Amino acid sequence: MQRRTFLRHAGAFAAMPLVMPSLSDAWSAAAAAPLRVNGARLNEWLTKFDSIGRTPTGINRVAYSEADLAGRAFTLQLLRDAGLTPRIDTAGNIYARLDGTDRTLAPILIGSHIDSVTDGGNFDGPVGSFGAIEVARTLREQAVRLRHPLDVVIWQNEEGGTTGSKIAVGEITDAELAKVARSGITIRDGIGRIGGDVSRLGEAVKKKGDIACYIELHIEQGGLLEKAGKQIGVVQGIVGLRWFEVTITGFANHAGATPMDQRQDAMLAAAKFTVAVNDAVRAEPGRQVATVGRMVVSPNTTNVIPGQVVLTVDLRDLDQAKIEHFTEIFERLAREIGTATTTTFAFKRLTDSRPAISDPRVMQWVESSATALGLSSQRMPSGAGHDAQEIAHIAPMAMIFIPSVGGISHSPKEFSRAADITNGADVLLNAVIAADARVPDGPS
């Protein structure tokens, strides 16, 4: 049995006793009567935040833009209002610490991002960011003293390639830093703009052991929870992803003068391939997804049989073996369709990221917290990428999902209900308390 430091103080936390009473099973006690965040306050922050970067076509709070800077200023103020002292690391990530009782322990890390896609919504990122701030504020207000330090983090430029969390695990490349972000400046310049220092990025890097565990609250961005009627998603991991660029070469010719049986129609080949890819992933059980999202046709003229089509396939699954399996299937389908249509297919891999698997213990704490709160939950993969996939390289992690209405995200129509947001923050709060009790030395 370990010494526990789970405490609840009715009032102020200034005069914290240096020696904590040992509770025989504080975690079980907490589970029986779980803490709750101030949901009204959390949702009020989100409502206010909706005005920052709001445009007629959606939220445009893309990384390094004026709206992103305004959003970061708003967030820094929320942290100060919570009684925390925010700091910006050399990568431009925002951190703020709630001290624990044991300074020898690595911090528990919670947070998300506040930047948006182009024409996005107000929930993807802010829910988890503000949820983490609310958790820290609740712990402080309720005078609940953790053993571990609790770090709240706001990762920079999640939507542009999980830049902040990639730097935090030492995985960023020079090529990525040189990329032009949606705001029109390079990531390198963007980091300077948000208060980072690109010449000292090494100082932002964490190693294994630097973080006790990482828990991220996020909206689902799909329709699984809503369809299943569940309140909380316990994320089993972030799916691996493979992006292909497929170039299909036929022969451009006259749409009127060329008989149907003498064509080398790259568009027809692309269409057959798109249908075949869809059929293939649907023909097998599982949650694998594949999407043809982009297609560029040449010459793209009404009366010319297309001579070339370049399309992309986005393939994802939680199991790397399945990604390899469907890669083989897609390449075989391409060969067959190429032969049938007298066209050639060339594959190029644009991106390849392996699945990031959640830590079973952290998942268990999330699940138990939901149960203790009387919330229904289900385990599920995250089809979308998140900062958590980067942190998984160096620390045990899990994610908490709440429902997205209609499964809509990356859209102005993105919406999560206030009650679901509060539920998510409540689960995060209690999962942090559970983690504090069990890591690094608790039973699994």
Next chain:
Amino acid sequence: MQRRTFLRHAGAFAAMPLVMPSLSDAWSAAAAAPLRVNGARLNEWLTKFDSIGRTPTGINRVAYSEADLAGRAFTLQLLRDAGLTPRIDTAGNIYARLDGTDRTLAPILIGSHIDSVTDGGNFDGPVGSFGAIEVARTLREQAVRLRHPLDVVIWQNEEGGTTGSKIAVGEITDAELAKVARSGITIRDGIGRIGGDVSRLGEAVKKKGDIACYIELHIEQGGLLEKAGKQIGVVQGIVGLRWFEVTITGFANHAGATPMDQRQDAMLAAAKFTVAVNDAVRAEPGRQVATVGRMVVSPNTTNVIPGQVVLTVDLRDLDQAKIEHFTEIFERLAREIGTATTTTFAFKRLTDSRPAISDPRVMQWVESSATALGLSSQRMPSGAGHDAQEIAHIAPMAMIFIPSVGGISHSPKEFSRAADITNGADVLLNAVIAADARVPDGPS
């Protein structure tokens, strides 16, 4: 039996006898020993012409450009060298007349165009234009006096919408004149640039009866003749054409987070439709063609399920009833695919042109001429549009096709063999002689 004026003089034609000997069957005599053009000269003109508008990416002799003006100057000189006096009508079309013996008869009209598409070849247009000049020059050199006047015509801006021939039949609209041509100026301004007068376009209009018949020599632009091993195509008509713009609306969503069975994927619907359109036109006998040539995807991003696709369908056949038939099929397929994919299809007609049917007598003269010259031939539709489709509104017409190597056209790789070009001009020459004998009063 009609009085015929088919004559052959050994030498000069200056002192033409006013009274012609009546030949009992001059046409049959011609068929037995057909006249021939100077094929070497014709092909030499084409070789010289290849340097005008030649660029690294193909022939760029688009209407109203500097290269088009240079091409027209070259052509005017060819007409003068043939002993003819060219004139430019108010539409900018070039005409040159070889007088006949009977000034009361309407002219037989032959010709084509010399403008090209962007990055095109040297054969689409010039073969028929120079072939017509060569026919007139041969008749003059051989002192063959026709009854009918023979007009050679070089239509302006065929590739930009058969502008010259449309004006000639009174079918041009103000909207068409206002369109910006490939050379960057409006058609209206272009007409001024090539010596026309847009304020007096009415003077360029012909009525029914103004032209005895029209015969146009052209490259096939498809691969039918080459595949069939035939030397001459006897064109049965220019296919009717219907262009649809189809807007497919689904719902843009996250490519990772949205399960396969919860998608409204406009790209998948577009792909299924493209395959279904192709299957439908191939499932029935006939020469109908349908092409999905253009596709614009929104948002066209690798990791977003497309919310909208706009595509075009180009449908052609010689039989208007078949165009209506396939229109119904396409609309039914769209409804079925829309239901299956939870997307909606909206159709818009961009262009609708009815088939232009060749005159059976004129076709017969072309066919008989080919036979008399010992050339193999086959009847076939023209899948491509031509000035002949406009002239069909007011005069009996037919076209002569010669093979395109590999069926390639509108491409720098467009090529027709010198022997085939000479064959085509020989057929045109003898078809003119046949027409002169038989129209307007000959047996069908």
